[in-house]
Amino acid sequence: MFLCRLDELPDGDSRGFDPARTGQDTVLVVRQDERVFGWRDACPHHGGTPMAWRKDEYLNAARDRIVCAAHGAQFDVATGICTLGPCLGQRLHSVGLVVDDNEIHIRET
Template identity: 75%
Template sequence: MSAGHYLCRLDELPDGDSRGFDPLRQGRDAVLVVRQGARVHAYLDACPHHGGTPMAWRKDAYLNGDRDRIVCSAHGAQFDIATGLCTLGPCLGQSLQPVAVTITQDQDIYIVPNGI
């Protein structure tokens, strides 16, 4: 069984930070990942309200100033990091599409097979 798409090592993503990835090599970040301690949360880099518009306002900048919400740069909607649920903005009640990831014993982060 394939390990899936490699993203990075856990220690390459600082705690409380976010990063975009292009696992399918499409020329743009398609997945965003946020680290909270030993957990990582991954979603498609596409706003549910704005027709799949990429979320970051600049490379790897997905979080608000307090670093406790994911923010869409197109219209400022805010999403809960752990659930992807929109908590503020025009897509209230909608959610980011989760991407299934795993962290290996070697601390490598992979998208699970068929996780995207």
């Protein structure tokens, strides 16, 4: 499933997507250099609460951690492991992505 073009997601940025068209972002994507990481937009500690504090705003000021707006937990961008906060050691659920011909797609399973 097509999400966006790679050049529409600047390096060090994040973006939410609603691939199921539910009216709420359920997938978040972070770009670091030429790598992209996909995660379910649901905090593992806070009952699956969406994590953005504002549309497409998932990262801390340093742009190196995903942050849950509900309680401030921080997650490693590459592994999804919580590195700070009440869910320490828990992880985000990965969403498989494929970058092909400058397009980001959810990997079909």
